[in-house]
Amino acid sequence: MGGKFEARKVTAISKINPVTSWIRFDGDIYAQPGQFVMVWLPKIGEKPFSIAELNPLGLLVVDVGPFSHALQALQVGDSLWVKGPLGQGFSITGERLLLVGGGYGSAPLLALAKKARAQNITVDVCLGARSEAGLLLSDAFLELGCQVSYATEDGSLGWHGLVTDIVEQKIQAIAYDLLCACGPTGLLSALSNICKTHRLDNQLSWEAHMRCGMGLCGSCLVSQNIDELLPVGWLACYDGPVFYQKFRD
Amino acid sequence: MKHDPDISVKLGRLSLKNPLVLASGVMGTSPELLHRVALSGAGAVTAKSCGPTLRTGHPNPVMVAWEHGLLNAIGLTNPGVDDEVKLLMDAKQRLNPLNVPLIASIFAGSAEEFGEVASIVAEAEPDLVEVNISCPNVHDDFGLPFAADAKSAAAVTRAVKQKIGGIPIAVKLAPNVPDIGRIAKSVVDAGSDVITAINTMPGMVIDVDAAQPVLHNRSGGLSGPALKPIAVRCVAEIAQFVDVPIIGTGGVLTGRDAAEMMMAGATAVGVGSALWYRGPDAIKLIKAELQDFLRENGYKSVCEIFRKAL
Numbered sequence: 236m237g238g239k240f241e242a243r244k245v246t247a248i249s250k251i252n253p254v255t256s257w258i259r260f261d262g263d264i265y266a267q268p269g270q271f272v273m274v275w276l277p278k279i280g281e282k283p284f285s286i287a288e289l290n291p292l293g294l295l296v297v298d299v300g301p302f303s304h305a306l307q308a309l310q311v312g313d314s315l316w317v318k319g320p321l322g323q324g325f326s327i328t329g330e331r332l333l334l335v336g337g338g339y340g341s342a343p344l345l346a347l348a349k350k351a352r353a354q355n356i357t358v359d360v361c362l363g364a365r366s367e368a369g370l371l372l373s374d375a376f377l378e379l380g381c382q383v384s385y386a387t388e389d390g391s392l393g394w395h396g397l398v399t400d401i402v403e404q405k406i407q408a409i410a411y412d413l414l415c416a417c418g419p420t421g422l423l424s425a426l427s428n429i430c431k432t433h434r435l436d437n438q439l440s441w442e443a444h445m446r447c448g449m450g451l452c453g454s455c456l457v458s459q460n461i462d463e464l465l466p467v468g469w470l471a472c473y474d475g476p477v478f479y480q481k482f483r484d
Numbered sequence: 485m486k487h488d489p490d491i492s493v494k495l496g497r498l499s500l501k502n503p504l505v506l507a508s509g510v511m512g513t514s515p516e517l518l519h520r521v522a523l524s525g526a527g528a529v530t531a532k533s534c535g536p537t538l539r540t541g542h543p544n545p546v547m548v549a550w551e552h553g554l555l556n557a558i559g560l561t562n563p564g565v566d567d568e569v570k571l572l573m574d575a576k577q578r579l580n581p582l583n584v585p586l587i588a589s590i591f592a593g594s595a596e597e598f599g600e601v602a603s604i605v606a607e608a609e610p611d612l613v614e615v616n617i618s619c620p621n622v623h624d625d626f627g628l629p630f631a632a633d634a635k636s637a638a639a640v641t642r643a644v645k646q647k648i649g650g651i652p653i654a655v656k657l658a659p660n661v662p663d664i665g666r667i668a669k670s671v672v673d674a675g676s677d678v679i680t681a682i683n684t685m686p687g688m689v690i691d692v693d694a695a696q697p698v699l700h701n702r703s704g705g706l707s708g709p710a711l712k713p714i715a716v717r718c719v720a721e722i723a724q725f726v727d728v729p730i731i732g733t734g735g736v737l738t739g740r741d742a743a744e745m746m747m748a749g750a751t752a753v754g755v756g757s758a759l760w761y762r763g764p765d766a767i768k769l770i771k772a773e774l775q776d777f778l779r780e781n782g783y784k785s786v787c788e789i790f791r792k793a794l
């Protein structure tokens with residue numbers, strides 16, 4: 236694991252919707268899907284981003300504030316600095332995976348889907364968002380040969396309602412070996428409960444406010460008050476972001 | 485089969501199951517994290533330093549690894565002593581059944597303010613209160629650390645001692661002073677029951693491609709392997725000047741490092757950056773290695789190596 240910053244040059248940057256960019260960098264990164272990097276823009280700041288593509292390194296950036304805005308303003312040939320890979324990523328087990336993403340949660344799941352498809356594993360994907368525009372990377376999942384289902388809260392595409400509704404339907408219809416998810420805390424808590432009911436092994440990637448990214452400052456603690464299944468003092472940047480819950484042998 | 489060597493130590497009035505103490509500011513920001521480190525086998529755990537009011541700390545980047553250590557400028561992030569008291573009480577309830585003492589840590593901007601923070605933190609009844617007069621990362625807010633000057637260090641010590649209601653205190657010293665032995669003597673004369681040495685050393689890492697210091701605060705506190713020879717020398721120096729127990733802290737990553745610190749005169753050994761280099765269970769590993777070292781060298785008790793190199 237790397238605690239040092241390394242300069243990377245932008246080789247391509249494309250908008251995939253008005254607030255979201257895909258940025259590709261020179262060089263590969265040796266990482267598990269689900270691990271993340273701390274991205275540093277000198278004089279602007281430093282924030283965590285999931286590794287969306289391993290070779291070459293690619294990130295998916297949603298413009299939500301000053302730092303992500305500055306990232307999207309980068310041009311081909313500009314440099315930024317990354318520290319990582321950090322944390323614990325996903326680990327593929329079984330023959331049939333269900334991936335569930337909300338918002339930028341699609342990013343680490345895409346890297347995971349790519350790895351799983353290369354091993355000929357069947358991958359179903361459920362993406363959820365407020366409306367169609369917030370469903371990220373669905374074409375990329377389709378290109379990998381995944382089956383993709385959608386849920387939007389306004390009904391603009393797919394199921395009209397929450398993504399957890401279609402997850403329930405799929406779990407009841409199909410015997411998955413593993414559910415992997417990344418998205419907001421509320422979504423993960425709901426998925427954790429669904430998996431508990433169905434005794435489905437799962438790997439959930441938790442969000443937390445990260446500062447050092449190195450397991451020392453304590454900022455990214457995910458308390459047992461949020462999910463009682465987590466061990467005491469669980470740090471998203473070091474022990475996570477992915478937490479493994481096994482129900483079957 | 486030989487018996488395991490005895491690694492329990494007495495830190496003044498405190499009995500520790502082993503000499504390894506979680507250093508302040510590393511994972512000690514919440515009761516759950518202190519609980520976790522206690523479960524990994526620490527002899528005692530130190531909470532993150534707290535001051536009079538909430539501080540969010542410095543903007544990112546706040547930490548970077550370099551070839552021989554870490555550099556951090558977290559900026560004394562803490563909820564303020566009123567809220568910290570509640571966290572310490574929760575932590576105490578978790579630690580009591582494990583028989584692991586809780587060390588609180590305080591900082592402030594003047595001797596008087598140190599006294600006020602001390603009187604509030606005492607409500608949580610920690611087993612020891614560390615007095616952080618040596619953080620290098622908050623110059624703009626607090627000026628030169630009190631640890632740089634024997635008179636102001638003693639004034640802070642007296643102010644805390646007056647208000648702490650009989651709880652033993654450990655003043656934490658800085659390495660970058662001309663005469664650490666004299667400063668140790670002045671705080672012990674002013675009532676410090678224990679000395680913690682050392683805090684981080686000021687440093688800077690510049691990324692030459694970016695042509696900028698890496699940390700947002702520009703400079704930070706250097707810890708980890710590079711700090712160890714500096715810490716060992718400071719501890720050895722302090723041990724010549726004072727009789728009180730020392731928590732020797734700086735760059736300890738292995739059981740042999742811990743032994744080195746004790747041979748220099750430390751009664752207990754602080755462990756911080758090792759939790760990055762060896763993971764959150766670092767203390768468990770270091771403890772096992774210390775026991776191996778003692779057994780392999782025929783020591784029956786860790787006390788036998790105390791001051792052995794002086």
Ligand SMILES: Cc1cc2nc3c(=O)[nH]c(=O)nc-3n(C[C@H](O)[C@H](O)[C@H](O)COP(=O)(O)OP(=O)(O)OC[C@H]3O[C@@H](n4cnc5c(N)ncnc54)[C@H](O)[C@@H]3O)c2cc1C
Nearest residue numbers: 282283284285295296297300301302303339342443444445
């Ligand atoms: C492990 C992890 C992986 C992430 N991966 C991605 C990704 O692949 N793509 C992506 O677009 N975003 C990702 N994020 C979120 C991303 O870090 C924030 O969106 C970004 O930092 C926002 O910065 P800002 O200055 O643009 O906005 P701000 O105004 O600072 O914040 C906007 C929102 O981002 C959240 N946020 C801000 N700082 C942090 C932080 N240090 N840690 C966690 N959340 C923060 C805040 O809760 C807030 O809701 C990830 C976060 C984590 C913890």
Ligand SMILES: Cc1cc2nc3c(=O)[nH]c(=O)nc-3n(C[C@H](O)[C@H](O)[C@H](O)COP(=O)(O)O)c2cc1C
Nearest residue numbers: 507508509533616682683707708734735755756757
């Ligand atoms: C991330 C980090 C935060 C720290 N915060 C504090 C603090 O709040 N109070 C304090 O007295 N020392 C603090 N320190 C200093 C440590 O307690 C310790 O003295 C120093 O790091 C040397 O030990 P080490 O090499 O084992 O890390 C901090 C160190 C690090 C790495």
Ligand code: FES
Nearest residue numbers: 446448453455472
């Ligand atoms: S961000 Fe510092 S411990 Fe995780």
